[in-house]
Amino acid sequence: MLIGGVSFVPMNLPYTFPVPPVTIRIPYALPGLLLPLLLLLLAPIGRPAAAASAPDVFSSASLSASLDSLMQASYFSDEHFAVPSGTETRSGFPLQFVPQYSDSVYAARIEALNRKTPFNLTYNNHVKGFIRVYAVDKRIATTKILGLTRIYFPMFEAALARHNVPADMKYLAIVESALNPTAVSRAGAKGLWQFMYGTGSRYGLESSSFIEDRFNPRKASDAAARHLRDLYNIYGDWFLALAAYNSGPGNVNKAIRKARAASGSSGNRDYWTIWRYLPAETRGYVPAFIAVHYIMNYHREHNLEPLLPGFLYRDIESVEVRRPVSFERVSLTLGLPIEDLRFLNPQYKIGFVPAGNTAKGELRIPEQYARVFSDRENDLYDPVVTALDIPEGITDTAEVVPDVSPLQPSPPARITTHRVAKGETAASIARRYGISIRELAELNGLGGRMLIQRGQRLSIATTDTGSRKNSGRDVRYHRVRRGETLSDIASEYRISVRRLAEWNRISNKKIIRTGQKLRVSP
Secondary structure (H helix, E strand, O other): OEEOOEEEEEOOOOOOOOOOOOOOOOOOOOOOOHHHHHHHHHHHHHOOOHHHHOOOOOOHHHHHHHHHHHHOOHHHOHHHEEOOOOOEOOOOOEOOEEEEOOHHHHHHHHHHHHOOOOOOOOOOHHHHHHHHHHHHHOHHHHHHHHHHHHHHHHHHHHHHHHOOOOHHHHHHHHHHHOOOOOEEEOOOOEOOOOEOHHHHHHOOOOEOOOEEHHHOHHHHHHHHHHHHHHHHHHHOOHHHHHHHHHHOHHHHHHHHHHHHHHHOOOOOOOHHHHHHHOOHHHHOHHHHHHHHHHHHHHOHHHOOOOOEEOOOHHHEEEEEEOOOEEHHHHHHHHOOOHHHHHHHOOOEOOOEEOOOOOOOEEEEEEHHHHHHHHHHHHHHOOHHHHOOEOOOOOOOOOEOOOOEOOOOOOOOEEEEEEEOOOOOOHHHHHHHHOOOHHHHHHHHOOOOOOOOOOOOEEEEEEEOOOOOOOOOOOOOEEEOOOOOOHHHHHHHOOOOHHHHHHHOOOOOOOOOOOOOEEEOOO
16 A cells, blocks of 8 residues: 555555565676676675574564564563554554555665764665564564663663763664563573673673672663673774674674685675674674664654553662662552562562672662652661561563573572571571571671671571461571570560460460570461
């Protein structure tokens, strides 16, 4: 259907997307016999290789499948986005039409973008294939990604500016994760910027029992900006930096050597001249980046309007947490839905913020709750209420996006409070609760020397693998230490002596003995 020279495709009708031939300008003086040879040499650039459908190839087909799986993930469920009403979009197009354009229009628009960016943006069939995925095949996914840019792009731009990386590099995160902060690839890359463990560790991203900094949008964005700047300093070309970000500097160096050997020149340090020598996945990586760059700037011309997520970047504040606290406790104290805490803080793997003397925790919450947090912060750290079970069903929050698979569910964590007794060490306390010293130190912000003091309160995170009572809480016990009285024990667990005596059927004489096991919870 043609309207004013623009083709439209109803969203529910099948449509075959044409693949035009590659246009090559050849000087008239070029001998005719060289033309077939030239076309043969350039053919891989104009047309995807036969292996493009293989799982390890980043192609338009694999991207389409990835976005399909993404739409099944809870993180992208429709309930999190505001669906527009009416029959006409802000662009003036009817809702059911999908505009498409000629090659000359795409090329002209990309050239206009190219004049405003340090990237060498070009248009070819690979780019066209990725544009089709975002603009035609997976339009709903694209509208949700457009909405999520309101959350993440201001954060990306700030991090990129700090390290003198072009602001347009923010589009890389869409290629990497479709703006899913909990994306996990089958190779183990995680987060918005898809860091592998080793690379993330080099840039200060912590991965431990409680924290996954690769899921932390702010920290991961800063690490990505530093990494990209380092790669640019090696190659002096942003597309080569992108290729190295995807496949590693070793593969880029190898491709450069092969290109130089094939041409007999020492100057082949351009992405398109080494394109055919790169790994199959990386050959589709930069074209996808160009397509995303185009769609984000011309989405209205394609009748794509953002579906806004429930939280916008300007509605969120970061608050500092001084002591360990569970999401459940924050939810109960502030009246903030626990699902919102998970959405805004995916870096905390089991719904618990480890913080202590040497490390403060960061919590992102809607701004309307920031004043409540300030007024009631001390209530969060009350040992009586911090010793709560994290609700059953909390798992790691990975979602499926480009070549990703869900993580195995993490067992629910249970947080209790332990008061250090005379003679106890970090090692003995860790053994008592069946956890590692590292976990104990991390949760309580202990330094490398693991120094603790008598009377100090420590948070203990244990995994409940046994049965639960109907109340959702395990019965806890305390073994009486030498010299302890009922009053001491009641004070340690913030309960009354009367209740402690009732739970343990202790007579009015309240006599206890060393080594006796006492019940200290309902």
